[in-house]
Amino acid sequence: MQDQNLKDFLKEFIISDSQLQEVYKRFTAEIRKGLSQAAHKQADTKCYMTYVQDLPTGDEKGNYLALDLGGTNFRVLRVALKGHHEAEINSKVYAVPKEIMTGSGTQLFDHIANCLAEFVNEHSLGDQHLPLGFTFSFPCIQLGLTKGLLVRWTKGFQCAGVEKEDVGRLLKEAIARRGDLVIEVMAILNDATGTLMSCAHRNPECRIGVIIGTGCNACYVERVENAELLEPEYKIDKPNILVNTEWGAFGENGQLEFVRTDYDRKVDKHSLNAGTQLFEKMISGMYLGELVRLVLHDAIQKNLIFVRNTVKHNFINILKKDIGCIETRFISEIENDSFPDFQQTRNILKELFGLEKASVEDCQKLRYICECISKRAAKLVAVGLSGLINKIAEPHVVVGVDGSVYRFHPHFDFYMRETMHKLVNPKTRFELMLSEDGSGRGAALVAAVASKN
Template sequence: MNPQAEFPEAFEICQQFTISHDQMIEVIERMTKEIKMGLARDTHPRSVVKCHISHVQDLPTGLERGKFLALDLGGTNFRVLLVTLISDSESDMISKTYIMDKSLIIGPGSELFDFIAECLAKFCKDHQVERDNLPLGFTFSFPLRQDGLANGVLTAWTKGFSCDGVVGKNVVQLLNEAIARRGDLKINIVAIINDTVGTLMSCAFSSRNCRIGLIVGTGTNASYVEKTANTEMLQNFHTSSKQNMVINCEWGAFGDNGVLEFIKTSYDKQVDKQTPNVNKQTFEKCISGMYLGELVRLIVVDLIYRGILFKGKSSELVFQKWSFETSFISEVESDAPGQYRNANIVLDKMGLRQATDVDKRCLRFICQTISTRAAKLTSCGLVCLINKMNANDVTIGVDGSVYRFHPKFHDLLVHYVSKLLRPGYHFHIVLSEDGSGRGAALVAAAAVSNKQNPSKYTYQ
């Protein structure tokens, strides 16, 4: 395929999304500066990459045992899990997913937490643990400022949530109040974590040198292991008895201060204007599943208007905002060269049924352009964290729908991280097996055991 010769107009548009090696190095340098600012007390208020302290300082040792509850709230599906840690490599999980009505994610915060408490109560009664006072870890995949392991204040809603009365409040307290209103449940909430922290912890259970947790799904974020001596936002950081601290970067906001303008396109700016959080989550809007499909749609619509794609013919659906799902990108790119089975299905869903093979190749090229840029930027973030830790052999735990289902995203990450890393550095990227469940349980296990025996859990 020669895109420049076959569809020059589309090629010209897609060139705007091309990021050179030198530009990738610049992204790494600018993110590094923001992370250092986020960690330092004097500059933290000005940094857009907040580097929130997770208060998780104990990675899995293999000694964790017992039953733990876990909650996972990060999108329109909410899960409750019962995790049994059996050995240093074995765990058993029972879970149930509850679908939330849209009214819950935009309505009063009290209704959201009443719903969570109701689901938790039903689950616990089904498994006869409602009075066992089991330790619970809460994976809450929204930006939190944590003043303790079980004290997380929501700083902003993302992913389409906008519940009143939650921003600026301790989420654990809101859940405890909802549980208390019911009066039929005895639970001990010992930890609240971000999904990236859960991913890191879950992968560290089987890969002891895992030091980065990455999410590339509806949103994107990463956590990593930092020296406690560098975490100035931690009270008494200089006298902490533990050497390391897991940091929740909240890197989706990278670029909100304008430092990524040099890679943004007019299409990025169009997508941004269509969101409820304009000029926020700049990095995320270039990478995550909530936005990639819309970038493709905008390019396709532009080419339809010019009479280049589909002979200028369109459908009502293609002009609807957000109608081109990011999953369609994965489907289109899953076709073998010269094959269009998945592309035909996607085009049929979009009402575009008169596409030529050239149209389909053009669509694939657009999808590849958008997903490749997302992988390049994600790679920049990973290299930034590896360099910051000075880790010459590190495992990266990854979860999220974009990473899981895109046919080439893993390979793209490996390729670009390899090109950007300094010689002699080694890394492994592994898929997290239910980090939001097992990870939260492991944090809860470490929290409980640490209270009982403070010297037992240390980094290896």
């Protein structure tokens, strides 16, 4: 792709090595603030204690239920742990209708309990005592393993009467209202914690779990002496604690303004949670497609792409009016396309804009736009992971990774590693490990470890 004008137009999405170093410095300072009793309130990255202090050994056995709520669908799972690092999983996906996502908290938790009962009946589990792990992938202040106060909704949820409330209690009450389930809620966790636990079940050197999907967050193993927010009684027996960084909020105090663009500001302004989760909005699947939409609209208006196209005005009208028309999955498909056929790209352009014959040059330009936005996202994730790996400071650190952006984007892993090799201490060897159902298996493992204790 040789078009210098388009490259100049997109150069604000290219983060230089010196900018990466500055983001790294600011991020690591934020993590220190989040862990500190004195500075915690001022920190963007809150570094919440999870109250999970044991990693799985791989020998866990028994039947457990897991709930996984973190987006427009949620899952119920039965996880049979069989020892020898093995697990057998049955699961079912249930939709969360839009009216429930923005309705009352009672409606939401009753819907979850109803789906849970349906699953238990379908799998004939009603006669068993079932410990349950609840993956609730929204920012929470944990006050114990089964008690977590929702800080704020993200990812399109706006259920009334849940913020500042204990989601463990709300789930227990919804289960009790039914009166026909014998289920004990053993743990509340988020999907990053679940990913760490799931990967640690297979590889004992896993120390970090990261989600790069609809949202973006990371959890890591911290030494208890560095966790000032942890009550003294939890520091007696165990050397470590899993910390939920909630790093999606990084930048809310202005630390990212030097790398944010006007497009990032527009995405934030029109989101349901304007002014918050600014790091996440530069990285996650909920926002990447929208960034491409805004950039593509302006690129067409500036005659940088689709210049000779007869339906150019149609492009502009659709891109202007149809918020969300470019889904993040399209970015993965476009970047995975083969030159010079660009068949997937052409199919997408036909589906979205009715364009019958896109030129090779326009397909290349569109791919370059997608690359600039996804590469920046991967570099920012790499900064955060490098900071956590260097903080852990062990000779070998395994990072468990989950989420649709990482899983389906053809080059995201490569983009991340490229940056991490620049920032991770050369004395530390790191490894990225794709999670096998972190939010499901991981929730069951937290429940299993809690039951054992």
